[in-house]
Amino acid sequence: MTPEDPFGVVLFESVSHALRAEKIIKAENIPCKLIPVPRQLSSDCGVCLRFSVVHRERVENALAGKLDFFDVVLL
Amino acid sequence: MEVVYLDNAATSFPKPEAALEAMMRYQREIGGSPGRSGHRLSIEAGRIVHETREVLARLFNIDDPLQIVFTKNATEALNIALVGLLKPGDHVITTGMEHNAVMRPLRFLASRGVDLSIVPCSDRGELDPDDIRAAFRTNTRAVVMTHASNVTGTIMPVQEIGLLTRERVDTVLCVDAAQTAGALPIDVAAMGVDLLAFTGHKSLYGPQGTGGLYIRKGLDKKIAPLMRGGTGSRSEFEEQPDFMPDKYECGTPNTVGLAGLSAGAAYILEKGVEAVRDKEDALTRLFLDRLHALGEDVTIYGPRSAQDRISVISFKLRDITASDAALYLDEHWGIMCRPGLHCAPAAHRTIGTFPHGTVRFSFGFFNTEAHADLAAEALRQLVKR
DSSP states (O other), rough: OTTOEEEEEEESSHHHHHHHHHHHHHTTTTTOEEOOOOTTTOOSSOOOEEGGGGGGHHHHHHHTOOOOOSSEOOO | OOOEBTTTTTTTOOOHHHHHHHHHIIIIIIITTTTTOOOOHHHHHHHHHHHHHHHHHHHTTOOGGGGEESSSHHHHHHHHHHHOOOTTTTTTETTOOOOOOHHHHHHHHHHHHHHHEEEETTTTTTHHHHHHHHHTTTTTTEEEEEEETTTBBBBBOOOHHHHHTTTTTTOEEEHHHTTTBTTBEEEEOHHHSEEEESSSTTTTTTTTTTTEEEOTGGGGGGOOOOOOOSSSSSSTOOOOOTTTTTTOOOOOOOOHHOOOOOHHHHHHHHOOOHHHHHHHHHHHHHHHHHHHHTTGGEOOSSSSSSSGGSSSEEETTTTTOHHHHHHHHHHHHHHEEEOOOOOHHHHHHHHOOTTTEEEEEEEEEEOOOHHHHHHHHHHHHHHHH
16 A cells, blocks of 8 residues: 555544454455544544555455444545 | 562552563553544554453453453442442342442442342352342342452352343343452353453552453443543544443543553463463462461361362461451561451451451462462461460
């Protein structure tokens, strides 16, 4: 994943959820990074999980049934 | 004089080196506030807190680590569970062996209209599950009980009680695991535990100021939080979040303490709870044998068989008061133990040692046979004086 790739973010209820998601996604060897939630998405002070859009399906599948998330947004 | 620490039921000492290093590493190299800000030091602090949840979830067989709420100790965890769950008109059952961490919140709730039944135990601290069954009423909302007594060491039949509460739609089992988390195998699913309160600074070998509460999935909807405040989540709203774990975790947490707890609990996981239990059990048997050899000068409380107790041994030395014995052991032998009532007046009434109390020795993972032998020799000389 390079900064030029289009990316998406997964939004969670809390930072605890985001941290758990990071472990789940990394265990699947999918590159990801926790970043502050972009202001245009939420005024929350939390973090979200950024991933390259090419991995969108894998990210959603990895989390399905394991962890609730708010939304996946493509940026 | 070497210090021989035999007060592990109050707090374990020493701690594993890894626990000390983890705290130092956090405070030297990380230092950020978890769940606040998105910078790398905040995220790294968050990872420490989350890793602690995962280690504990493995230890207690909890399927979702987010069902664990961190508190400053087992007492806070029990207060969240009991004060949050029980309402006037509800009936609650507890035992005659409880610590004040259970008894005081329940007495307070009883003064506010909660109906409280205290099921008596034998003078060895043993609970008959049939007595719990007989105490159920249609409005029984919870059974609250210790997993093992901090006075007699008696291991309580939690799994049997779990079978009883599971048969009932609206009765939860709340367990005080202050003495057993890390010292005895705990499987919340197999034991039918709905609420598990634990402390970090005893057999999980973390620092003081750490503990937590496991809440079975869905039950959090029925438990109002004790405190409300900043969580780092839903910041645009002025109402407390209703999801786990933020609902019960507000204000900056004890991240340095949780770093130590994570490493302490990981140390126990790596050694294996069964191995820890075997070692402490062997020390307990050795010391009990030595105590029995002192004859009628010593009255030992608790179960006859060592396998029915954790490594907590309470006793009385003929006409020597508990506090005199403890002072003698400290001054002449460097042995640290605890005299008195151990914050559990109900348990002392049950075993017949109220209000004078007992002398309590409690072994930990870092004690040795030499410690048990030295303690026995010190007591032998004390009763001969």
